[in-house]
Amino acid sequence: MGIWxxxxGIEVEAIVASGGPCLLVTRRVxxxxxxxxxxxxxREVGELVDLAELVPA
Incomplete structure (x- = not known):
């Protein structure tokens, strides 16, 4: 798994949920x-955040 x-405060985390792998998008507030x-x-993540601005945590 990885976190970007x-x-x-945006964080994108690769997780495995009950339906299989997905990307969890959260914001620190x-x-x-x-x-x-x-x-x-x-692609769905890209609709919410600028992918070019994400860096590995």
Whole structure:
């Protein structure tokens, strides 16, 4: 699994959920992680965040 971080507290984490692999997109707000979306593809993540700004954690 991997975690990538972006500006404004965005975190994208590769996870395995009950339906299989997916990408968990969260945002850090006041020290807490807030769910943004569960994405099934990197394309879906790209609709939410600028992929070029993500860096490995």
């Amino acid at each position: 971080r972006g500006p404004q 006041g020290g807490r992680r807030v769910l943004v979306a569960y994405c099934m593809s990197i």
